[in-house]
Amino acid sequence: xxxxPIFFNVEVCNGCNTCVDLCPVDVLAPNLEKGKPPIVAYPxxxxxxxxxxxxxxxSDKGAIKVVTPLxxxxxxxxxxx
Amino acid sequence: MNSDSExxxxxxxxxxxxxxxAGCMAGIKASEYGVKVTIAEKANTLTSGCAGxxxxxTWAYIPPIHEKMGWxxxxxxxxxxxxxAHGFINKxxxxxxxxxxxxxxxxxxxxxxxxxxxxxxxxxxxxIVPQFHSVPSSFNFDGRPIKVKLTKEAERxxxxxxxxxxxxxxxSTDGHVSGALGVGTRxxxxxxxxxxxVVLCTGRVNRLSRIxxxxxxxxxxxxxxxxxxxxxxxxxxxxxxxxxFFSPALFMxxxxxxxxxxxxxxxxxxxxxxxxxxxxxxxxxxxxxWENLGKEKWTSEVRRKWMAQRRADRPPYxxxxxxxxxxxxxxxxxxxxxxxxxxxxxxxxxxxxFRFLDYLKNQEKFDFRKDKIELLPNxxxxxxxxxxxxxxxxxxETELKGLFAAGDEVGGLxxxxxxxxxxxxxxxxxxxAKQTREQKGFLPVGEEKLASLRELCADMLSSKEGLHWxxxxxxxxxxxxxxxxxVRAEEMLKRGIERLDDIKGNISFRAENTHELVRCLEVRSVxxxxxxxxxxxxxxxxxxxxxxxxxxxxxxxxDDENWLSFLALKLEEGAFKFSKIPxx
Numbered sequence: 264x265x266x267x268p269i270f271f272n273v274e275v276c277n278g279c280n281t282c283v284d285l286c287p288v289d290v291l292a293p294n295l296e297k298g299k300p301p302i303v304a305y306p307x308x309x310x311x312x313x314x315x316x317x318x319x320x321x322s323d324k325g326a327i328k329v330v331t332p333l334x335x336x337x338x339x340x341x342x343x344x
Numbered sequence: 345m346n347s348d349s350e351x352x353x354x355x356x357x358x359x360x361x362x363x364x365x366a367g368c369m370a371g372i373k374a375s376e377y378g379v380k381v382t383i384a385e386k387a388n389t390l391t392s393g394c395a396g397x398x399x400x401x402t403w404a405y406i407p408p409i410h411e412k413m414g415w416x417x418x419x420x421x422x423x424x425x426x427x428x429a430h431g432f433i434n435k436x437x438x439x440x441x442x443x444x445x446x447x448x449x450x451x452x453x454x455x456x457x458x459x460x461x462x463x464x465x466x467x468x469x470x471x472i473v474p475q476f477h478s479v480p481s482s483f484n485f486d487g488r489p490i491k492v493k494l495t496k497e498a499e500r501x502x503x504x505x506x507x508x509x510x511x512x513x514x515x516s517t518d519g520h521v522s523g524a525l526g527v528g529t530r531x532x533x534x535x536x537x538x539x540x541x542v543v544l545c546t547g548r549v550n551r552l553s554r555i556x557x558x559x560x561x562x563x564x565x566x567x568x569x570x571x572x573x574x575x576x577x578x579x580x581x582x583x584x585x586x587x588x589f590f591s592p593a594l595f596m597x598x599x600x601x602x603x604x605x606x607x608x609x610x611x612x613x614x615x616x617x618x619x620x621x622x623x624x625x626x627x628x629x630x631x632x633x634w635e636n637l638g639k640e641k642w643t644s645e646v647r648r649k650w651m652a653q654r655r656a657d658r659p660p661y662x663x664x665x666x667x668x669x670x671x672x673x674x675x676x677x678x679x680x681x682x683x684x685x686x687x688x689x690x691x692x693x694x695x696x697x698f699r700f701l702d703y704l705k706n707q708e709k710f711d712f713r714k715d716k717i718e719l720l721p722n723x724x725x726x727x728x729x730x731x732x733x734x735x736x737x738x739x740x741e742t743e744l745k746g747l748f749a750a751g752d753e754v755g756g757l758x759x760x761x762x763x764x765x766x767x768x769x770x771x772x773x774x775x776x777a778k779q780t781r782e783q784k785g786f787l788p789v790g791e792e793k794l795a796s797l798r799e800l801c802a803d804m805l806s807s808k809e810g811l812h813w814x815x816x817x818x819x820x821x822x823x824x825x826x827x828x829x830x831v832r833a834e835e836m837l838k839r840g841i842e843r844l845d846d847i848k849g850n851i852s853f854r855a856e857n858t859h860e861l862v863r864c865l866e867v868r869s870v871x872x873x874x875x876x877x878x879x880x881x882x883x884x885x886x887x888x889x890x891x892x893x894x895x896x897x898x899x900x901x902x903d904d905e906n907w908l909s910f911l912a913l914k915l916e917e918g919a920f921k922f923s924k925i926p927x928x
Binding site for chain 1: 387388390391392396397488508529530557558559560561562563566567568671673677695696698699700702703704707708710711713714715716717718859862
């Protein structure tokens, strides 16, 4: 596995699995332990569309974070240069 | 899953395959005719398709605005035919899209999608921006939740949505479509549909070539769209057109910018392109002067010439990079606060844009007011890609009676985009539903296709020596990029076909579980689509300039006399047959 696209905050995520239901590329799997964050079963297949994060009922509280991997990060010219 | 997996039988009058924008619209419209409607979706209609996480624009002929400009629907048609399609377009279908999308926008409003804004100076309180045509003709709207709204509307109308089923085969009986077969992407069960009509809406083929950033999912369009509709239609004997035109997946190298909704900075206000020292390469754009609407001085013809000149003056980035010029930046730093806010709002509604904006702000601490985003030379999509797809008549029906198509599944319409999905989906849904009312019962379907699908899946799941889907996909993408990339020629294409046939004939897949099985079936679609690309590339004996970007080294000139035609490919008794469809 090369990338780590999705992080769950175990303190906040209640394991409702909305993200598992909605991920269009099917990279997530429910945790066998009820109430725990899903498993990122296929991280290298993430398409970074943000469905999981957009639809997470606890998104505002920081339950889930999607991290853009380095090769996809935008090349920025900073204004203070 | 195993070879004795359960079969779920489903009977439905209309079966819609693919629940993106087109599929949802088809299902919604079909439901008005008192027939049973089912949408079979590979992912989940709440988040799937090109607009899965939103879309912020759709082009249309907008009577309350365009009439005031003295711009008629024929003007839109001419702008699109000349400026976008270079004459290579199905004009009947273009008319359908152009003339009906305003009504579809009004329907989408009824389904809860917001198109009106209190601060707007545009009649109707719309937000309208320039995109493809010589006057502003694209709605900007709050489209992020569009798939949620469409799903709810479909459910409210009693449409049966079955998520997580990948359809692999069409069934036909005596020249009429009679159903379809699929595999549950999570439950591993087989789904056997009997239906009186089918609307195919599976979108495009987005995994034909290597994603250069090396991040598999880093595509502007959904990576799970693998041309499944085209391959099942091909196997059902339906002609597919113009598959030689496709967009290589080059436009996301380490960057996101095109999913930003500002390809070449045309759509949003204040967007300019600047060079390494801040020099202006493409001057900034402005809002249209809505306060002077109705006082336009230019005739449509003058506008069209101006538009053509603007396109001709567009910097030739790939050549400029070869000359060592660059880097180039998307630059909104000259924008006013109002313009920056507008751009951010727009981005946040466009596909992937909401998360992109969050990433820019929180992961990169990016600020449009002072920072610039580097553009990459090959970050462009070819409008010609949308010329490829199923051949349909004016009612969107294919040669197989009862089989309709809509949206990106349909060939012949460069840059029909969401406008094509909304209008064609609606129209195909209506036609399919009406047709089913004439048909009494379901046609009998044979068991052979289900048996062979069962065998195929069982082989993949039990294979010891088979290859992982990702390995096969990379090999196929390498072949497409090498033999059907920027330069194509007869001997190279023949070699490419040999190599694809070799993979198709001799490679077996290995799937550890249902998830991997579905990926294997997807790669099988990609291979079939790659064969179509290669075969039609060999057959088209000319070159065709951007937006088709089709270059045959052995036929370097564009040959309108012989080749201003759609190239149709079909399977007849196992052999490929080609024919030209003249453009009227």
